[in-house]
Amino acid sequence: MRTVFRFHGGIHPSENKQQSLQTPIEFAGIPPELVIPLSQHVGAPASSVVAIGERVLKGQMIAESTGYISLPLHAPTSGTITAIEDRTIPHPSGYKAPCLIIATDGEDEWQTTRCEPNYQDLTPAELVQLLRDAGVAGMGGAGFPTAVKLSINPDVHIETLVINGTECEPYITADDALMRERGAQIIEGARILSYIINPARTLIGVEDNKPEGIASLRYAARDTGIDIVAVPTRYPSGGEKQLIEILTNKQVPSGGLPADIGVMCQNLGTTVAIHDAVIKGRPLISRITTVTGRSLDQPQNFEVLLGTPLRFLLSRAGYQGSTNNKLIIGGPMMGFTVPNADVPVVKTCNCLLAPTENELPSPPPAKACIRCGQCAEVCPASLLPQQLFWFAQGNEHEKLERHNLFDCIECGSCSWVCPSHIPLVQYYRAAKADIVLHRENHLKSEHARGRFEFRQARIAREVHEKQTRREARRQAALAHNNDSGSITSPSTDPVQAAIARAKARKAGQQKPRSEPESS
């Protein structure tokens, strides 16, 4: 039994996981229309490589990556591209972004794809490229391209590979369902990862509220050397930094990466996607999504084609729209609400939560902070949330940074526990955005100041040069006048002398004035 360590703080919200675990994973079906956002996660959006009206086959690449942190997209089923247009995408701000629209034909016809069951024949670099071409992204949080995460500096040795199967958010059971039903694939995926990065040990952390999943994984992992570690159920044990601390007793340095302490963390769902991409030659075109909440008659886990509109999923789960108050993508702690049910499922949607007002009531108006400190007790980053709140209200950016605002992982524990119902996390998000904006503005103004000062210096230099030239010409003119023994001597005729001086000045002025224009 491996020792597990403690992270600071944490909470025990109601789990609400059983509702969606009553039935096995079911294929959600092919909706009439798929909406594939070109931007599904962090990084540059993909760029469409298909034309409107073109027929696409299942697994065919329909958009290519446009940079290092960018991934291609594949058609989740066969059909026809009907439009490339802006649709509402699953994003906290509910904005519209370019999407490929596929009218499905129901034939689900595959394009031939490349699979590598004997992946050991490939080099790790070739496997990483394969995962990149298959569009595999982190299935847990921000959807960071897996290939990028795996392309670490060769000098860095990864001691510990951590597969994150904690699934600490209430309601979500997508990973639990995978563990129960696809243990062998998870372990195979983990072994592929292990082949690529060659760690000394591979650990799979699972919260101890999933005994069936743990048993299934342990069975699948027998004789592989992969260790399944049951960790105490405490939100947010599934935060990457928290899980690393639980398993290794080491903290990821602030602003650094887990690789800095010899650890790499991958989501459990991602290992299945890796398995599918390598062994089955199946690009990332579907995922497991928990569809749950009390306004559904049959909450359950679905295997969902990417691009499936939420409306289609909800109807498959017996949606009672009249009782529902909000649609949440993700869990109740870190999920975000979407403005309507036409939003599609993307690579990162692990849960669709349709609660009733009783279940997740709208918060009452906030009362004043009484500095009770419960937020500080539960903060997994050991911050002082009540102080951050105070500084955020006063826009005290310097103090916010001194109190390490940017180490906040926005897990929501402080807001959850706050007896005054203050939306603390929202204050921190706003403050972070504000500080980032402020920094950018500061940079811009620094640039502008630099340019302005350079211009001032240039103008001063030109004026000075002009004067020097004028002086030189005057001297030259005087010398010339004296030398040539002019028609009228300056001493005898002051009027003529003044005219000559004015002419000289005019000539001197015209010349330098044209110079700045040409420069």
Next chain:
Amino acid sequence: MAPVLITSPHAHSARSTAGMMLKVLLATVPGILVLTYFFGFGTLVNILWACVVALTCESLALALRRRPLLFYLGDYSALVTATLIGIALPPYSSWWLIAIGTGSAILLAKHLYGGLGYNPFNPAMVGYVILLISFPVQMTSWALPQGPEELPGLIEALKACFAPAHYDGTTMATPLDLLKQNNSLPVDELWVENQQFGRWAGLGWEWVNIAFLGGGLWLLWQRVFTWHAPVTMLVALALMASLFYDGGSAASGGSPLFHLLSGATMLGAFFIVTDPVTSAVSLRGRLVYGTLIGVLIYVIRVWGNYPDAMAFAVLIMNFAAPFIDHFTQPRTYGHRDKPENR
């Protein structure tokens, strides 16, 4: 359905500020009952009248500040302040004394600073100190602990409060007073000489303190506050008393047990020092905050001008709380240094 757009988290624990305040009020009940048993209905009348004054002042302040009345009255913080003042004032205090104390607590110490959560000083203690400085005679006349049959009844207590001119009660110096004024007798002789002393500390007082300790432990179990400040305060007070307890000579400051069970020690430890608004916020900070209050209480009790010191010690440390907070920030995840070292 019109989906609500709202940011995470969407779930919330069942805790509320009002719930915490109600628990605090509930936890004062044993102490109030014991006070009533030994000193009569005076404390109850104090509390009830203080509550009336506090709610009136709170409503007035809220109305002047154009805040919704019921929303803010519903946090019960004014009742907590009033109850603490009612307990702290001598039983059978006059109505005007209670009104001035409660009124200054709510209006000056709380609302002038912006209401609940924004007051740097503990309102109940500000009210108490204003009275102690302005009306020392009235504030140091504590009733005689007596058996229930000899104590004034409820009617007498009401008379004492609202018609003080017609009330004739017996008051006496408290054990803390006696010890302070004593400079000739060794402690055990002082004990024999005066009927106000009980088994460990003052007659009645020891049970009052034990009752408040019980209420405080229940609050601790209910996780209304953490152990850090109250425990360090009591430990510091006991340590100071042990250090300077010379076996009970005439110059002695009294035994550790005497200090722990005298005056406002337990009320202070669990109901005043734990006021979250005015105390230090980080756990390490609360250790410092509690320790220094404990030390100050002993210093003022034994070498200062006042027999009890809770209010002054707490107010002084209220001043220091932001400073303590500045130097006791916890080490953030992933940081080597504590923030103040950078």
